[in-house]
Amino acid sequence: MQNKLYIKDKKLKTSILIKKNYTLKFIENITKKNEKVFCIIDSKVKINLNLDKKKNIKIIYIKCGEKVKTHEGYRDLSEKLIKNNVNRRSAIIAIGGGTLGDLAGFVASTLLRGLNFFLIPTTLLSQVDSSIGGKNGINTVYGKNLLGTFYQPKEVLIDISVLDSLPKREIRSGYAEIIKHALIKDNLFFNWLETNAVKLLRLNKSTLEKAIYKSIMIKLFYVKKDEKENLLNNNSRAMLNFGHTIGHAIESHYNYKKFNHGEAISIGMITEAKISNYLGLLSSNELGKIITHFKKHRLKIFDSILYDKKLIKRLTKDKKNFQNYINFSLIDKIGSATFYTKLDKKKVFKVLKSL
Ligand SMILES: NC(=O)c1ccc[n+]([C@@H]2O[C@H](COP(=O)([O-])OP(=O)(O)OC[C@H]3O[C@@H](n4cnc5c(N)ncnc54)[C@H](O)[C@@H]3O)[C@@H](O)[C@H]2O)c1
Ligand SMILES: [Zn+2]
Known part of the structure; x- marks a missing residue:
């Protein structure tokens, strides 16, 4: 297996990169192409990105798990982004498991009617499944994923080095x-x-x-x-x-x-x-x-x-x-x-x- 794999899909307008130890570089590339970049990070993810010093990056940590895929989780994240002056030239990068990806994808697809969205899945489940295909959503008391959209991320980075801290x-x-x-x-x-x-x-x-x-x-x-x-x-x-x-x-x-x-x-x-x-x-x-x-x-x-x-x-x-x-x-x-x-x-x- 090569140490880098790139899958680009013209029909879906998305691309997937499988590359070890590449997270920081991937984020840096996005900061060059977008006015402001919001990194939404699962607080359990153990990566030192040294990002705080970069001025067009705002980091938001979220404690993740199924409980964030709720109306409250949606409201909290979208209002935090609005408070921090998100605009149409902003990009959102979700760095976390499937629950964060599903929530952030739903926010990205609806906030200002759609923002540039990138995914860095950090659980095995999200790397093999939830980060692919553009589905997102939150749960309701009547069942799972009943509110959501189809919204393809522009790019997905699968960096298997982040899995070392996964239980x-x-x-x-x-x-x-x-x-x-x-x-x-x-x-x-x-x-x-x-x-x-x-x-x-x-x-x-x-x-x-x-x-x-x-x-x-x-x-x-x-x-x-x-x-x-x-x-x-x-x-x-x-x-x-x-x-x-x-x-x-x-x-x-x-x-x-x-x-x-x-x-x-x-x-x-x-x-x-x-x-x-x-x-x-x-x-x-x-x-x-x-x-x-x-x-x-x-x-x-x-x-x-x-x-x-x-x-x-x-x-x-x-x-x-x-x-x-x-x-x-x-x-x-x-x-x-x-x-x-x-x-x-x-x-x-x-x-x-x-x-
Ligand atoms: N959109 C889709 O197509 C799709 C497909 C399959 C599953 N899903 C959804 O994905 C969700 C499940 O995703 P999941 O299994 O990634 O769950 P999750 O996001 O809850 O992550 C599992 C746990 O691992 C922690 N974690 C994440 N990355 C870590 C890391 N690198 N090191 C240590 N801890 C880490 C999280 O904080 C959490 O406690 C479900 O809500 C499911 O419905 C969506
Ligand atoms: Zn599943």
Whole structure:
């Protein structure tokens, strides 16, 4: 793997750079091209950027986590920017995990009807998933990500050196999205992960870079086919939601406290793989292979809320649904996702109870 990778997408008007120890230089380049630069930084990110002395940079630290993706989080950040004289020639750089990226992206897309936006994702999850594709948003009491826009960042920098300070639990959370990409699109990638997961979870640099690159390419495949998630076929961007219909419902049921995102979607992926098996789509042999991999690498596979009727109520709030039916992105084999529409909610409950 080269130590620098550059992916430029003309259609989406975005570019992604994978380059180690490059964060400071990346920010400096942005300061040269914009009148004022606002760096919104997750306060847990341990990088000494020595930026305070630069006069066209304003740094705003935010304590991150799911709790910032709220109406209050949106109001606080947007008002702070307005107070500090943000204008149309300003740029916003979000330096943090998926929660900061989702919040800052929503602010950047709506403040003054849209500002230059850059992302430096600092968790594995945000490097392989949330920083790619231009979705942003905040949560409401009725469910996750219900307020948001599609807004592509001008550039994304993936600098894996920032991952050294990330807790193991968060590494595993990001790994869950990597497996998701393999399960929906690339069975050889899944086989490769079976061999390389231990090295990856220990942050072996070349293994990590390869997995990040592979994940980004799979995500981009769907984003380019269906940026605004309008398709209702197997090329739909909704395929990336495998594990998320159940996962989002679990996260919001526990008010984002019991599980982090990757843990909730791990339970979601195993449950949706079981639903795929129940519907005759996924073979029991492949289901077993997936469960074995999850158990081996200590990814979550079950929670008792799956037996609770309240979960079904939450499932019906998912953005993919119409009328009384629940739509799932399921898998018919490892490496192949399929859009399953119109699953009656009573039937879903029956499946969950039988797990
Ligand atoms: N927009 C999208 O397309 C998309 C896709 C997938 C997930 N998401 C969203 O992403 C969010 C999850 O993102 P996440 O897993 O990055 O969570 P997060 O932003 O909450 O980060 C996890 C934890 O790690 C800390 N942290 C961040 N960088 C660190 C670093 N370098 N060192 C030490 N600690 C660090 C954070 O403060 C936080 O406590 C969810 O809200 C999910 O809905 C969005
Ligand atoms: Zn996700």
